[in-house]
Amino acid sequence: MSLDKDQVQHIAVLARLRLDEDEVAETVEKLSRIVDFVDQLSQAATNDVVPMAHPLNESQRLRMDDVTEGSERDAIQKNAPVVKNGLYLVPKVIE
Amino acid sequence: MTHDLHTQSLTQLAGGLGRGDFSSVELTEALLGRIESHKQTLNAFVTITAEKALESASRADAARAAGDAGVLNGLPLVHKDIFCTRDVLTTCGSRMLENFVSPYDATVVRRLGEAGAVVLGKANMDEFAMGSSNETSYFGPVRNPWNLECSPGGSSGGSAAAVAARLSPAATGTDTGGSIRQPAALTGTVGLKPTYGRVSRYGMVAFASSLDQAGVITRSSEDAALLLGVMAGFDERDSTCIDHPVPDYVGALSESLQGLRVGIVRQHFDEGLDERCAAAVRESLAVLESQGAILSEVDLPNLDLSVPTYYVVAPAECSSNLSRFDGVRFGHRAEDPEDLYDLYCRSRGEGFGAEVKRRIMTGTYVLSAGYYDAYYLKAQQVRHLIADDFHKAFASVDVIAGPTAPTPAFKLGDKIDDPITMYLNDIYTIGANLAGLPGISTPCGFVDGLPVGLHLVGPHWGEEAILRCAHNYEQLSSWHQACPEEFA
Numbered sequence: 001m002s003l004d005k006d007q008v009q010h011i012a013v014l015a016r017l018r019l020d021e022d023e024v025a026e027t028v029e030k031l032s033r034i035v036d037f038v039d040q041l042s043q044a045a046t047n048d049v050v051p052m053a054h055p056l057n058e059s060q061r062l063r064m065d066d067v068t069e070g071s072e073r074d075a076i077q078k079n080a081p082v083v084k085n086g087l088y089l090v091p092k093v094i095e
Numbered sequence: 096m097t098h099d100l101h102t103q104s105l106t107q108l109a110g111g112l113g114r115g116d117f118s119s120v121e122l123t124e125a126l127l128g129r130i131e132s133h134k135q136t137l138n139a140f141v142t143i144t145a146e147k148a149l150e151s152a153s154r155a156d157a158a159r160a161a162g163d164a165g166v167l168n169g170l171p172l173v174h175k176d177i178f179c180t181r182d183v184l185t186t187c188g189s190r191m192l193e194n195f196v197s198p199y200d201a202t203v204v205r206r207l208g209e210a211g212a213v214v215l216g217k218a219n220m221d222e223f224a225m226g227s228s229n230e231t232s233y234f235g236p237v238r239n240p241w242n243l244e245c246s247p248g249g250s251s252g253g254s255a256a257a258v259a260a261r262l263s264p265a266a267t268g269t270d271t272g273g274s275i276r277q278p279a280a281l282t283g284t285v286g287l288k289p290t291y292g293r294v295s296r297y298g299m300v301a302f303a304s305s306l307d308q309a310g311v312i313t314r315s316s317e318d319a320a321l322l323l324g325v326m327a328g329f330d331e332r333d334s335t336c337i338d339h340p341v342p343d344y345v346g347a348l349s350e351s352l353q354g355l356r357v358g359i360v361r362q363h364f365d366e367g368l369d370e371r372c373a374a375a376v377r378e379s380l381a382v383l384e385s386q387g388a389i390l391s392e393v394d395l396p397n398l399d400l401s402v403p404t405y406y407v408v409a410p411a412e413c414s415s416n417l418s419r420f421d422g423v424r425f426g427h428r429a430e431d432p433e434d435l436y437d438l439y440c441r442s443r444g445e446g447f448g449a450e451v452k453r454r455i456m457t458g459t460y461v462l463s464a465g466y467y468d469a470y471y472l473k474a475q476q477v478r479h480l481i482a483d484d485f486h487k488a489f490a491s492v493d494v495i496a497g498p499t500a501p502t503p504a505f506k507l508g509d510k511i512d513d514p515i516t517m518y519l520n521d522i523y524t525i526g527a528n529l530a531g532l533p534g535i536s537t538p539c540g541f542v543d544g545l546p547v548g549l550h551l552v553g554p555h556w557g558e559e560a561i562l563r564c565a566h567n568y569e570q571l572s573s574w575h576q577a578c579p580e581e582f583a
Contacts, residue, residue, distance in 0.1 A: 008456070015414060015459040016421075016436075017452055018444030027453065030514055034457050037515050038403040038470065044477045051475030052482060054305060054335075055291045055531025056555060061334050075198040081428035088423050091434050 001032040002039075100125045101261040102578070105170055105318040108264060112159070112169050119159075119169025123152040123213055126171050130215060130262045133582070137238050139247075139256040141176045142184045143216040151213040158211065166325060168211030173266040175254050176217040177224055178204050178309075179298040187300045188222040188232040188250075191426045191446030201298025202330045203267060203309050210325045215263055218253030222448045223417065224274055224302045226250050227520040230511045231450040238507070239282060240579040241545050245504035248278030248520075254312045255282040260582040265313045265322060269299060271306045272405050273499075273524030276536040279312050280499035280548025283538045283577055285565065286312045287319040290555050291531030292337035294323075295330035303412035304335065306405075306528040315575055316537060316565040320344035323558060339556060347559035348566040353387035355564060358492030362398050363523060369502045375540030375547040376498045382571055383496070383564065393488040393495060397480045398526060402518055404481065405525045407461050407474035413451075414458025420446060453514065482530040489554040494564050498523055499536040499548030523550055533558045537565040538574035546574070 003011075008028050012019050019027060054060075073086055082089040100122050103111065111117055127145050134140065148171070155169035179185050179197035181204075186192045200208065208214070221231040229237040229252030237252040239245040240260035247256040251268030255278035258266050268275040270288035279286025287310045294309040301307065311322045324345060329338040359380065364373055384390050422428040422442025429441035447455070461470035488495060500520060510517045527534040532552050539549035549568065553561040569575050 003460075011456045011460050011463070012440075014463060015452075015455050016418075016439040016443055017447070017455065018437075018440040019452070020444075023449070023452075026449075027456065030453055031456060031460070033515055034406060034453070035460070037518075038407050038457075038461075038474075041400060041403050041407065041473050041477055042469065044397070044400055044473070044480065046473060046476035046480070049476040049479050051472055052479035053475060055482065055529065056337065058292070058337065063331070063334075072198060078198070079195055079425035081422065081425075090423055091432050091438055093435050 001028060002035045003028055003032045101129055103264065104315050105264040105313060105321060106315070108170055119152040119155040119213060120149060122169065123148050123171055123215070126215055126263060133260060133262060136243065137240060137256050137260060138235050139219055139237050139253040139260070139262065140216045141186050141188070141219050141234050141253070144183055144214055147183070148213050148215050155211050155213060165209065165211035166321070167207060169213060170211065171213045171215050171263055172207065173215050173218050173254060173257050173263040174204060175220055175251050175266065175268050177220060177269050177300045178267060180204050180214065180217065183217065185217070186234070188220040188234060189446065189448065189451070190233045191420050193233065193427065195425055199298060202295035202332060203326050204298065206325055207322070218251070218257055218266055220253055221250035222451050223300065224250040224269055224271055225413070225450050225454050227273070227277060227517050228507070228510060229253065230507060231448055233448060236507050239504045240582050241283065242504065244506055245545065246281070246507050248281035248500070248504065250274040251312060252278050255279055255284055255286070258282070258284045258312050258314060259579065261578060265311060265318055267309060268312050269307055269309050270528065271303050271409060272528050273521035275310045275312060276524050276534055276548070276550060277500050277521060279536040281504040281546065283546030283574065284312050284314060285316055285319050285535065285537050285575060286310065287323060287535045288527065288533060289323060289327065289558055290533045292335055293339070293533070293558070294326045295333040295336045297330055297332040301416040303409040304416060305412060306409060316535065316562050316569055317345065317348060319535070320348055320562045342559055344559060344562055347563055350563055351387060352383060352564060352567045355388045355494065355560070356492040357383055357388045357390050357564070358393035358488055358495045359390060360395050360398070360495060360497050361392055362395060363497035367501050367522065368498055369542065371542040372498055372502060372547045375542065376549055379539035379549045379568060379572070380496060382568060386567055386571070391492065393492055395484045395488060395526065397477065397484050400477050401481055401526045401529055402522055404474045404477045404529060406457065406518060407470050408478060410454040410458035411462050411471050412458070414455045414462065417451070417455055478529050481526055485526065485530045485532060493553070493560050495552045497550050499550035503542045503545035503547055527552050531555060533561055535561045535565050537569060538577070539572070540574060
């Protein structure tokens with residue numbers, strides 16, 4: 001196994017994912033196999049090769065910083081789990 | 096007569112509607128009836144929008160009567176449930192978005208709607224488009240109309256099954272590593288993935304933003320060309336959409352294959368490819384040659400690395416894109432969170448399925464401190480090598496041809512426990528996504544009663560060449576017209 005239980009738990013914390021006990025065991029096994037599989041990339045000779053971020057080598061287009069959308073807060077918040085007076089509610093973060 | 100409307104292609108139906116042989120309401124009713132009766136058998140739909148479809152159909156009939164018919168006026172289609180549809184559930188195959196009703200339309204949805212298309216429903220799919228068998232859907236697997244024990248492929252499996260079973264003449268799909276072309280091959284339909292940036296991604300739930308592209312699944316290349324002409328084009332709202340002229344795709348089909356240079360990739364026929372599939376593909380290449388195409392061998396030396404490259408780049412982008420699901424603004428939220436951290440972790444842990452969690456964690460790992468250079472940066476470099484291989488090959492050929500998938504449809508349950516075997520399903524299709532190239536799969540035979548696909552890849556903006564090639568092949572073969580008996 002290229003990854004152990006502690007590493008998987010740490011990745012889950014970084015990714016903000018709660019895993020059940022049995023999920024952890026399965027993830028250690030499958031994630032290790034995926035990591036082993038992608039490890040074959042280390043064999044490739046890539047000295048001086050420019051990393052490719054965009055498939056057409058285009059740069060990100062910019063637009064003028066103009067207001068183009070109206071406020072649709074109420075329509076958008078219909079999908080929110082908990083809202084009050086137009087605000088999203090979360091557990092208390094400041095004592 | 097309206098009893099055989101489901102057997103007709105989009106182009107044939109457009110003709111019938113134009114002549115007044117039947118109305119869009121009659122056509123829509125006929126297809127909704129079929130969708131209802133095969134609902135349980137195939138599980139191809141997450142949502143059926145019968146009422147809205149009949150309203151659009153009747154508006155389309157009125158528009159036609161008033162002499163105001165768009166290109167797709169009154170023609171029915173299905174949207175993959177990854178496209179946002181205003182006031183309609185958009186689940187992306189996930190528990191996370193089980194109750195998400197989109198407040199807006201995706202650009203693809205809007206453009207097709209403005210051209211007069213009637214939306215029959217939203218197609219089932221692998222969760223967040225992550226899967227090659229449709230088994231990762233929260234709403235259960237889709238079944239292959241050719242053999243109900245088999246997978247239709249994925250992630251656009253519901254779209255492909257609906258078109259193959261004659262429940263809809265066409266469906267939209269998305270393709271990040273083969274998610275349109277592989278299910279098309281496995282269901283005997285035509286699947287087109289355009290050039291990266293050809294079609295707007297606005298309103299299409301993001302998986303891997305440097306790879307995702309919208310396309311279509313149809314029963315002919317002619318129909319794919321018709322739809323692409325409507326979907327393609329610049330959109331201010333997608334910063335990756337490229338301002339490039341949209342040619343007359345349907346018009347380009349009529350040219351012959353005389354002198355078309357078709358490249359065959361030697362590595363495509365190495366071990367891993369089912370011999371009977373290889374034979375079907377070779378026969379189809381001989382057909383292209385008989386029509387004047389010039390076949391030659393091309394080399395893609397880094398092809399072997401395309402799947403591992405993809406499984407670094409795609410999960411990395413997915414881990415970043417899916418960080419928006421926080422249980423706060425929309426999507427699933429866990430009950431009684433202890434604190435904000437607990438709210439995030441449990442909402443995401445409960446809302447995402449196993450494969451999505453695996454990809455998020457793979458992505459988080461390859462982007463984390465100490466591993467970034469070894470994995471993510473390295474993969475981006477290898478991606479460059481793979482793209483360069485394609486560009487070199489396109490210096491001497493117009494189209495690259497080969498198999499779409501290594502085997503015909505596999506049994507549901509056969510590969511789901513082994514991520515690597517599942518990932519290798521996309522070995523022939525992933526290269527086009529890494530390099531941003533257009534690709535199409537068209538049916539080219541059967542193995543054990545299951546369809547096989549011929550895969551054609553073109554250079555950037557080369558949709559006309561691959562559509563022309565596939566269309567010419569379809570004129571000389573009848574594989575694309577074959578229909579599973581149970582759904583005739």
